[in-house]
Amino acid sequence: MPPIPETATDLPLDSLSTHLAEILPRFDGPLQADLLSGGRSNPTYALTEGTNEWILRRPPYGAVWKSAHDIGREARVLQALAGTAVPVPAVVDHCRDESVIGAPFYVMPRIAGRTLRDRTDTEALTPLQRRGLAKSLVSTLVALHEIDPLEVGLGDFGRPDGYLERQLRRWDQQWDSLRTPDRVDASELRRALAAAMPTSTLTGIVHGDYKLDNVLVSTEDPTRIVAVLDWEMATLGDTLADVGFLLSFWDEIGGPHNPLTAGATALEGFPPAHEMATMYAEQRDIDVNDLSWYVAFSNYKLAVILQQIHVRHLRGETRGEGFEELGPMINPLIELALDRLEEHR
Known part of the structure; x- marks a missing residue:
């Protein structure tokens, strides 16, 4: 190495x-x-x-x-x-x-723009700007999901059939390979995710990591997205997985917070998660009845990603600050995912 x-x-x-x-x-x-x-x-x-x-x-x-x-x-x-x-x-x-x-x-x-990473950044926005940014996040995601992969040369970029099954199997394998003594037992969550897995009907280009701090907004107008970043997990699959991932980071006033974002969107002006889902469904002219499974799966997926980073940090394979803060976030994400699945039942 x-x-x-x-x-x-x-x-x-x-x-x-x-x-x-x-x-x-x-x-x-x-x-x-x-x-x-x-x-x-x-x-x-x-x-x-x-x-x-x-x-x-x-x-x-x-x-x-x-x-x-x-x-x-x-x-x-x-x-x-x-x-x-x-x-x-x-x-x-x-x-x-x-x-x-x-x-x-x-x-x-290098594109001129701002990344809004935490509550300190979003508190600097006005309520009107927060709502405008939320609308832009949804409309940009809809634009991605409405693209025909064949028309942009991505027809062979992934296998939409069986996407959710493969995703769950892949993240299970990674969790098993990265277990450390401080990790909770995720077997109950994994069984519940497998048992309640929805049938995919809306396939397209999936970003795989779509959330507030993976977009760059204009320095002059924070409601305008100038670039979508971090495409390392992009593929073809169930587009609702992106919606679930975005909503898994969508903190609400008075509700549980994702430990990574810690209330970044739990501020006046940001619409609640169910309104974000409604905006997405209306723009695509589709029915989205329940995204709880996708949100729970996204919590699990994030827990595995953080465990990957945690293990690299324990091995001395990371550079920079803040890595020691990620390990304690993992177990709460597993528990949050179980709570989300309770909503699905």
Whole structure:
């Protein structure tokens, strides 16, 4: 395994500069880099040579279940969605040659915008802005789900048939492979999810990680989404899985909070989760009677993702701050998922 960089300056900037100078039409050098994300998903770096700015994404260092961090799939879906109603960054380079930085990677221009990560960020918005942002989150997700995968070259991007069964089996396998002594027994939840699994009827392009802090909003108008980010889990499947994932992070005033967001949307102006689901259903002209199963599954999926990161952190394979806070969030997510399934019964 290659050494894990302490900072972005440990990237092989000389070889990266040589590569980018051959690829990019405007590149003055020398290259500088800042680590923006230490590996909670795919490590992300800001690059500049003083004039232009780019973002580089690569797989995590020491990643477990590397299939969940396929940079090639992420680059492909971004390229496919360019020019559609879904705002995505352009891919200016997708490098499969691991000799350049030690892993495959892709580069995109840096887009001006804001990421709203927690309650501190959303408290700065007005109630009217919060409602407008919620509407944009729904309409952008509808735009994605209304795209015909064949028309954008993604007809072979996944297998919609049996998507939920495969997803549950995959996350079960990952949970089993990552168990640590401090984890609760998730067997009851897993049995309940398998027994209550709905039949998929609405298939399309699934983002897989669609939530408030994975979109970039305009610095001038926080109700306008300028880019949807973090497509590493995108595939073809049941589009309601994206709705459930978004709502699993949708905290409400007086209700239980997702431990990761801790009340980010539990503020005046943000509509309740059931209204978000209604907006989505009306825009797609579909019936959505009960999303509790999808929300519960999303809580479980998030628990497994956090466990992946927790295990990497225990192994010393992460860099950055805040990783020690993720482990204590996992057991409450399992319990929250069981509570959600009670609503489904």
